[in-house]
Amino acid sequence: MDDAIIEDDDLSLGRKSVIPGEGFFVPDSLEESHEEEAAAEALDGASVAVVADPDADGLACVALLRELYGDEPPAEPAVGDEAAGEEDETDPDTPVDVAEEAPGRVSRDVALIPAGPHDLEEGIEYVAEYGAAGIDLFVCDLCPDRYEYVESELEAAVETADSVRWFDHHQWDDAVAEQVRAAGVELVVGDSDEECTADVALRSLDHEFPERFAELAAVTRDHDLWIREDPRSDDLADFSYWSDPGEYVDVVMRHGPDLPEETLAFVEERRVEKQALxxxxxxxxxxxxxxxxxxxxxxxxxxxxxxxxxxxxxxxxxxxxxxxxxxxxxxxxxxxxxxxxxxxxxxxxxxxxxxxxxxxxxxxxxxxxxxxxxxxxxxxxxxxxxxxxxxxxxxxxxxxxxxxxxxxxx
CATH class of the missing domain: 3.10.310 (Diaminopimelate Epimerase; Chain A, domain 1)
Known part of the structure; x- marks a missing residue:
């Protein structure tokens, strides 16, 4: 197929509104192959794996876990610096020194495996297949409709992992929740009317997080529960949708819910077309x-x-x-x-x-x-x-x- 037929760039808004994006036309087998390669690469050498929905709520959980395990985001140059990677020690957005903030913590690579509701089992399977023995597995912001959908993959992951913890806030069937726990998983499900999954993770993880992470969970909840009292929550939701999951996690680890100016400018630019659609x-x-x-x-x-x-x-x-x-x-x-x-x-x-x-x-x-x-x-x-x-x-x-x-x- 000619790439030009499915590319979005030259489509009118009218046509773009009624047909799928170009990713729809990529065969599932090819997409799954790429996802498997990416998962294997991410899990290589990692001692923690997070299978998470790559929306703002799931990715906030990833940020919490990377903070917990001492994974710092890449160095970010101060705005206006010509030399990439040159940090300004007076810049309030300079990354927090994790070792200084929590002496004695050992940095461990935290691998993100993005997964939606329809490919949850694949995400867990990748950890079982490519994760190191003794890895710690977290599943965040995902809920299986039936235990059979994840049964064999979850049992294999429990065999591989040292621990499996699952944080969520969706409506769980009682029987499914019981079966997941019986498989050896520590499952914590929050009240979907009161908490987002980031709230659940924040209260479940035994760690004193910096205030920006508690604020990140609160603003994420504002959008995820459709409260919409904090204008920053729409910024988070839109940025998580338009950015690479890893990029989103890096930014919110640094800034919490207060996105930097260049990120907000990017979001505002994309919103023009969003509003038209x-x-x-x-x-x-x-x-x-x-x-x-x-x-x-x-x-x-x-x-x-x-x-x-x-x-x-x-x-x-x-x-x-x-x-x-x-x-x-x-x-x-x-x-x-x-x-x-x-x-x-x-x-x-x-x-x-x-x-x-x-x-x-x-x-x-x-x-x-x-x-x-x-x-x-x-x-x-x-x-x-x-x-x-x-x-x-x-x-x-x-x-x-x-x-x-x-x-x-x-």
Whole structure:
């Protein structure tokens, strides 16, 4: 395939909004091969491994663990220094001297293995296969829907590791939690209405962290629980999305939630396009009445949280944002706190007010072609049907409208 066909740089916003990013078109086998090579390299010589969701919450846990084990971020030149790597001792952003702050601590390499909900088992498997005997394993901000999904990989990792600790705040099935603990894992699950995973890790790790790490957890919680009282939380969320996971960890280890000016400038530049994609998704949204709830349903490559907030302001009790890659985000409000129940019916899971899923309805590229040209019509219908199962005898399903002429022009 000609690279130019899938590259984003020359696409209009209208087209970019309705088709997946170029990473979608990379075969899973090739992507998994690259991920495995990267994991093997990261684990080479490491004595601590962290399998974490590479969002702001999961990466905040990585920052906490690297601080705990004495891993310092790379030297950062002071702003304005011409000589790369030349540190200004008077610069307040100069890295903290870990050895001076905590005498006697031994630095140990902490390997980050990024993993999402659908490749959690692979992340754990990499540690079992490439991690050194006696490694300490942490799993952060991830929750298996069924124990069988991670059973063999987790048991192998427990055999390899000296200890396995798991921090999370999602809605766990009691039986799954019991099985994970029975496998030899120290599992700590926080209240998803009160804590993010960084909060859980902060209170579970026996260490006196510098104040910036406690503040990092608090600001991360502000976004992850959709409190949105601290403007810095959106900065963290956006930076974690647009940056390399390792780069994000390095920056927040230094600065906590107060990102440096050059990072904020980068984020602001990227937000121009982000807002344009949000506006397009909001403009094509429909409101559906499902039992006692109004559900806003839309489609597009966009930031789902901001779209959901806009639909809430328009009267939606819950929102469904279907993505061009086939997945969907489900967001609730105080009037609807059952998002995880909807998601579990369509190959997903999450929190009462925030969940994700990817219906198992894509058999070949023709199904995806139909998905793009109809703006996710089948996926929308499947998820709305999952809402209806929560309302006994609610009546017949509503039909999803065909794409509008405006959509077709995009």
């Amino acid at each position: 949000i506006d397009r998704a909001v403009s094509r949204a429909d409101m559906r009445e499902v039992g006692p709830w109004t559900v806003g349903v839309t489609y597009g490559r966009c930031s789902q949280n901001e779209v959901a907030e806009a639909l809430r302001e328009q009267g939606a009790d819950a929102s469904v944002v279907v993505k061009p890659a086939g997945s969907a985000s489900i967001r609730g409000t105080d009037a609807f706190e059952r998002c995880h129940e909807v998601a579990r019916q369509v190959n997903g899971g999450g929190h009462p007010k925030a969940a994700g899923c990817k219906p198992d309805i894509y058999d070949d590229m023709l199904d995806y072609a139909n998905h793009w040209t109809t703006r996710g019509a089948v996926t929308k219908q499947v998820i709305l049907d999952a809402f209806r199962t929560l309302v006994p005898e609610n009546g017949e399903s509503e039909e999803i409208p065909e794409p509008t002429e405006e959509d077709a022009e995009e």
